Amino acid sequence: MNESIDNRLTSPRSLDHILDEDVDGLLDAPEKPRKVTSSDRLERAFLEVIEFRRVHGRVPSSETREIAERKLGARLDGILANDQKVEALTYLDDFNLLESREPPESLDDLLEGGDLDELLGDDGGVLDVSDLPVLRKPESPDSVAKRVRAEDFEQFEHLFKAKHAELAAGTVQLVAFTGLDLIKEGVFFVLGGVMCFVAEVGEDVDLVVGGKQKQKQRLRVVFENGTESRMYKQSLMTRMYEQQGQVLARTGVDASEIFDAAEESGHIYVLQSLSEDPAISGLKDLYKIGFSTTSVEQRIRNAERSSTYLMAPVRVVADYRLYNVKASTLEHLLHRVFADVRLDLTQIDSKGQGYDPSEWFIAPRDVVNRAVAMIVSGEIVDYVYDPTRQQLIPRM
Template identity: 85%
Template structure:
């Protein structure tokens, strides 16, 4: 029963009385939500793979045409390629998904394993291609681009590893291919279950197709199996539609804005000097490696008047667009990696002042390409250039 004061009014309750009377906990402060860590996200991603194994009784495949399963399969592939992630997830691996399998030591061992016999038996209809899309016959032999071995594949291998890792941790996801506008330099696709990368987009070429003039662009498409194709842009679009191809997009970005989440940081450029000075022209593999937030063409204007460019015209041999990278850190990293190969030369500018150019290095072009790829994948921090071996070697 409530207490009353002398005038008959209820006695005001104290704060302690109010809190003690809150039997339903209405006044309890809500628990502060726990911050989700990268470890939590990794475990959550792996548990989705585990749940698929529990539900379907098999490991998800990264090569199936079923989008949801292919995403889980690619995620598992990315985890298996990273020993640290495997170790961190072992306590959740109730089906042995992370157990290392011993590779066959010879072709005989592979054949004795019975795996090929099971495949050729085809009880599950794996080899039944009756439901696959019918490929249209090309209009001319020139439109056919066969895959050949990519001789410089080591320059791209790191990019594929990085993208598989980003698929595994959820930074990127696979989304449906929606049109020709998505085919541009630097974009990754999945075509026929194989990841591919548009390394180059050529100039417009005027062709006559079906009796009508038409502009087309040749691409250089590199596949993660070590092959490449010089197909036309429109040909890649056709194959993407026919084979229900997918594009890698940053998670959380709408398909219509698929690249808007990436912020262009600038360009890594590689230059060669056109100097007629024998002290410079006689140096093989001399390259200037730098970073620019503006176009490279704008950056090298009046190069012949600047000691930065050795007081001579230069030729652009590579121009890499970069996204989501801190410019100052990138430039410092490049110079640190190639510090042992820096050109030791003093230039005199037009005012007679001494100048030591700091961005010229004696490094083969293919090594520069590999370094750029390793910067994008993040591996470069553990490497440095060895001038004696002319290659990037692990830091000691």
Template identity: 60%
Template sequence: MNTPDNNEPTTSIDAALDALFDSDIDGLLDAPEKPKKVTSSDRLERAFLEIVEYRREHGRNPSSTTREIAERKLGARLDGILANQEKIDALKHLDEFDLLAEPEAPSSLDELLEGDDLDLLADDTGILDVSSLPARKSPVDDFDTATRKKASDFENFEHLFKAKHAELASGDARLAPFPGLQRIEEGSFFVLGGVMLFIAEVGEAEYKKSTVRENRRERLRVIFENGTESSMYRQSLGIRMGEKDGQIVVPTSSESILADDVATGYVYVLQSLSDDPLIADVPDLYKIGFSRGPVEKRVARAEHEPTYLMAPVEIIASYRTYNLKTSALEHLLHRVFAAARLRVSQVGIDGRTYEPSEWFSVPLPIINQAIDLISSGDIVHYVYDTASRRLVERE
């Protein structure tokens, strides 16, 4: 008589389980991994990486004083990190843009004051007022004379000064008090110390760290009517204009320019130079648009952009706008000429197909009339009639 083996049931079960696990090639019986616990260090790194991503996308640090809520949140977060050395030490390995680097000390009092965006150094008590003290000649009293040099291409600007003086003499232009830093823009004329100057270029924004934050500044190319030029910063020119009661040259027909007016961009009219018959044969074809910056820069690469029909363009007209919401105006103007919109597709250099929406077959005098109606606010009462090719009042 055989004696039963007490280990046989256990062995059979183990074998069955082993066979079951071996057959689970998809891992259905695997135990889920226990989620890793998120530490305070992990949260700090994630928070900082959001700031790094903002810098990568926008090319500047987020500001803690802007009205943009998302940016202000990141800016305040960065300020908090910079105020805590332990956090700085913990995040240095992620700091690819030197966001945590200690800012350089200001090299001069002027630089310190320029970096005081929050007006923390304002002198409400008058204790720093030295107006009653004897005047002392300063090396910069003559408007940065030492930094000026002869303009090698002054012949390109001389006629502009003559034309502007003629406008002043005829009454078509006038002098107005310097309205503030925001009006120092390409194409503007100013008078300082009896000398007229022209803003020929505004350079790309530069960012320099001060003791409290990263400051934005732009270097200018300023042409003077005496044939010299300077490459001072916008802020430096603004300081001199304020100190010496500088003036801006404005059209007499325009409303008074106030310090709180905001230059919002340009209304422009373009004509295509395309040799494509589908475009060249369209009568009175013009692009009507808005640009926040100078139109010349906007259209510099027109032949590479579908919105300009992949061809060079000619600037027919350009009008400066103030205190206007350009996006709303653009929508309004396009709605007026909607019936005359060009219907065409363009293939961009990326291979994608685009449908430009700002080209219209409308006579130029009618476009000029529409722009005048925009300025007066009466454009809302008109519509473009394609049969008569003119603007008619809405019924």
């Protein structure tokens, strides 16, 4: 045998040389899968409980004969009995399932409360606890935010129309939701494909969660489908993350500047006179359309002593909050649209002087509401008001 060949076959090769020749990766060490931690398992277990509540509209029961639900109910009972678990999962608590209950006053109370699942360490809820009494009382209507019909939706409809018009024009864009700090009054979001608007942010409320004081804020969130929810601020955040929600912001700005486009401009209000004067009370669909930078309630205080309000008390029938709109200009447009039905009546004030009301018009309320929406969206330029038909009709 050739000596050079024999040397190649018998001499040891270096480790680097062997690794270089391993083109198929046979010597590669397999990657170790990421270790699932106890926190991961706990979060996944609780998210299954959350999903049950979202799908079925109720808390899973640990007494039911349905094995799958019974396991979820027992799992929730075990979580509730452990303050550390409650604290770790609070940020995921979309339905306030972890709100604390009154602690037991005696051992008998504890045993009657059904906390054996936690005492036995059954984190997975695999024990059959169907014979134990229910640990938690049914949730009160105030503890879970459900969507209900927004009774005053007409006061928000124009805002949604305006935002859709701005999206179409490109002056507003959708950006990713980045955190709790974006949830403020006047901001628009898209959640589950539906646009919604944060109409109100309540005061901080102190709640006891897992034996500790927590502060939460109730929101009033109005949806463009005519419903609203009184969910907590943290609950909206959770849903935005879960459903990859988006925020409406001015085109060309980042999330940190989003609130530049969310300042309240003022109020367009619609009032109805409570005057007992037959010349006033006998007029159907008589409304005052005005503008205010302060609250409407403050503006109409002492209305019975002001000629502006026909020297009589008034009732607020609509209060349109406006954002990023010059409300005084909108008010002027409304007056121009309804100029042909302006109240033509001379009144005498408390000093015996005559005056002609300038902001009172005779038109159906639903037409006034539609006009506000069309002015904000820009559509009004193509329409005029027809007093005979009492409708907004296309301009010829």
